[in-house]
Amino acid sequence: MANVEMHSEKISEMYSEVKKHLTKDIIPFWKSLRDDENGGYTGYLGYDLKADRKAVKGCILNSRITWFFANAYTLLKDISLLEEASHGFEFLKNVCWDKKNGGVYWSVNYDGTPAETLKHTYNQAFSIYALSSYYEASRDREALDMAYQLYDIIEGKMRDELGYKEAFDEAFNEIDNDKLSENGVMASKTMNTLLHVFEAYTELYRVDHNEKVADKIRWMMDIIATKVYNPKLHRQEVFFDDKWNPIIDLHSYGHDIETAWLVDRSVDVLGDDAYERKMSPITQDLTDQIYKVAFNGSSLANECEKGVVNDWRIWWVQAETVVGFLNGYEKTGREEYLSAAQNVWAYIREYLIDRRDGYAAGREWYWRVRTDGSPDETQPIVEPWKCPYHNGRMCFEVIRRLSDDK
Numbered sequence: 001m002a003n004v005e006m007h008s009e010k011i012s013e014m015y016s017e018v019k020k021h022l023t024k025d026i027i028p029f030w031k032s033l034r035d036d037e038n039g040g041y042t043g044y045l046g047y048d049l050k051a052d053r054k055a056v057k058g059c060i061l062n063s064r065i066t067w068f069f070a071n072a073y074t075l076l077k078d079i080s081l082l083e084e085a086s087h088g089f090e091f092l093k094n095v096c097w098d099k100k101n102g103g104v105y106w107s108v109n110y111d112g113t114p115a116e117t118l119k120h121t122y123n124q125a126f127s128i129y130a131l132s133s134y135y136e137a138s139r140d141r142e143a144l145d146m147a148y149q150l151y152d153i154i155e156g157k158m159r160d161e162l163g164y165k166e167a168f169d170e171a172f173n174e175i176d177n178d179k180l181s182e183n184g185v186m187a188s189k190t191m192n193t194l195l196h197v198f199e200a201y202t203e204l205y206r207v208d209h210n211e212k213v214a215d216k217i218r219w220m221m222d223i224i225a226t227k228v229y230n231p232k233l234h235r236q237e238v239f240f241d242d243k244w245n246p247i248i249d250l251h252s253y254g255h256d257i258e259t260a261w262l263v264d265r266s267v268d269v270l271g272d273d274a275y276e277r278k279m280s281p282i283t284q285d286l287t288d289q290i291y292k293v294a295f296n297g298s299s300l301a302n303e304c305e306k307g308v309v310n311d312w313r314i315w316w317v318q319a320e321t322v323v324g325f326l327n328g329y330e331k332t333g334r335e336e337y338l339s340a341a342q343n344v345w346a347y348i349r350e351y352l353i354d355r356r357d358g359y360a361a362g363r364e365w366y367w368r369v370r371t372d373g374s375p376d377e378t379q380p381i382v383e384p385w386k387c388p389y390h391n392g393r394m395c396f397e398v399i400r401r402l403s404d405d406k
Helices: 002-031 057-075 079-096 119-137 142-156 191-208 213-226 253-270 271-295 314-330 335-352 390-400
Strands: 115-116 249-251 304-305 308-310
Touching: 002 057, 002 079, 002 119, 002 335, 002 390, 057 079, 057 119, 057 390, 079 119, 079 142, 115 335, 119 142, 119 191, 191 253, 213 253, 213 271, 249 253, 253 271, 253 304, 253 314, 271 314, 271 335, 314 335, 314 390
Parallel strands: none
Antiparallel strands: 249 304, 304 308
């Protein structure tokens, strides 16, 4: 009985801590970056906690912030959160949207004029993600209609018979994939873009149950199972040529644990028993491999390239690890996964949440920390990729998953 009570107490403690962090730290911080003069949210806040109100505003950043506030409202029912989501939606609709060619720009200047006008499949996907969640929160049909416009653009202009292409100019002529290629390669297809189109379509299907979207979700799971997942190495490959041939020896630990829970969630949303049987062994294998090779008992390393481990503790990797191990615990009942999730949260609480004075409101996480827990002073607190998507979503998932077990 004592072990059961201790188990329940730890779950309740984690639930309470994470909910408090969401409501007292993350939400107030992102509210403070709202730009009422030019729209959207400020695009940069340095390590020195000074906001650059004239920084470029990434459209991915603003889509993710819109998604965050929409989901925060759906979970917490605080009307001020819906107002923030509406502010983000208006910016996406009126500023980020290319009214001539369709689709969403990569970035805009602080005043709303276009900055980088390229169209990336990844970027369109996150706009679908935001619009779908905003539709659920607001019931604004215009948001859903815009999501389907982007869906039609992706399916009509940004894929071939094998999968999704990556980068295009503003008129949808294919260009080099500079934005989503890393580690010295130029990829024609990436696991990362596929994953987030998959995630966006899952959200769109969840809120509207359109079977054409469900068919594409199944198609992507087939690609994950046959092209991206490497059963011999118990991992996903990351960068590919246009025929899905891997072009680098790279194991992205954070993406593998993120994929595991996102695929399981999509299967649950679809309610498809056949795909549950097909994908569950893969997601369990990915989770187990990450637990064995990347988790040190408290946190997760970043990645491993050609056998060399990158030991930085990245903000988004730790956030996805908490959710991924919680999901693994729910799916398998393995207590070590629950303990791992709790330990990573303890690590986040100790090292990644920025406890310094100087915030206008709330607080955020460091971009990354060293193995000794010291933060990287060269990395900002907010930039086009650094937003409340990963850590905010971790909070949502912890609250939803542990609320019944407190």
